Amino acid sequence: MARKKVALRYIRNDSARQNTLKKRSKNLMKKAGEVATLCNAKACVLVYGEGGTVPEVFPSHAEAVAILNRFKSMPEVARLKKTMDQESVLTQRVAKLRDQVQKTRCERQDRETKFLLHDAMVSGRLPGNIEELTTMGWKLELMLKSLGKRIAKMSR
Structure with a gap:
């Protein structure tokens, strides 16, 4: 059964917003893990919640730091090779x-x-x-x- 389309707008109810963030971040982490496994790629996800001091991190804090440091150490040409801006x-x-x-x-x-x-x-x-x-x-x-x-x- 197909899911109904969700309107992308700010959720005013605090508990509903937090619940939605929790569910979606969980699903995002799961998808990132699937992509990393299927494509044999390094992937990390950082989700900063509203008012949260510590972000949710996938796969772990140490692995995410290693992936981000590796990305930052790449030359800018290689890093921006496949990135596109909205205009292009x-x-x-x-x-x-x-x-x-x-x-x-x-x-x-x-x-x-x-x-x-x-x-x-x-x-x-x-x-x-x-x-x-x-x-x-x-x-x-x-x-x-x-x-x-x-x-x-x-x-x-």
């Missing part, structure tokens, strides 16, 4: 969405051209718009080239 993430997403829009436009134009070709073949009349005629001619040339390649391939 959004730039990548925008570029990907632009590619998808362009692909969808091409597919739509291809469908419209095929529809025009089909309509011209069935009715026997050509569209009066010069742009549509040019597009149909271009599509016909592509189809004829493709058919020529298929025939040549099959005749071999």
Whole structure:
């Protein structure tokens, strides 16, 4: 059974907030342990609770200190190799969405051209718009080239 979506907002009730933090930090620690085991990677988690003086640490305080010191001792280039800021993430997403829009436009134009070709073949009349005629001619040339390649391939 799927869980319902939780609204991400501040929990006003103190006991409910503390209870939620406790549960989520426990699950976070468990997931960090699973990732470390499955990927054979070093991982540590520090969770600072509201008003708490000592953070919850995974896997242990000494191991977390060793992992963090190792991370800090790495050269900055290696440390920041795969990190991304918000701007670069959004730039990548925008570029990907632009590619998808362009692909969808091409597919739509291809469908419209095929529809025009089909309509011209069935009715026997050509569209009066010069742009549509040019597009149909271009599509016909592509189809004829493709058919020529298929025939040549099959005749071999």
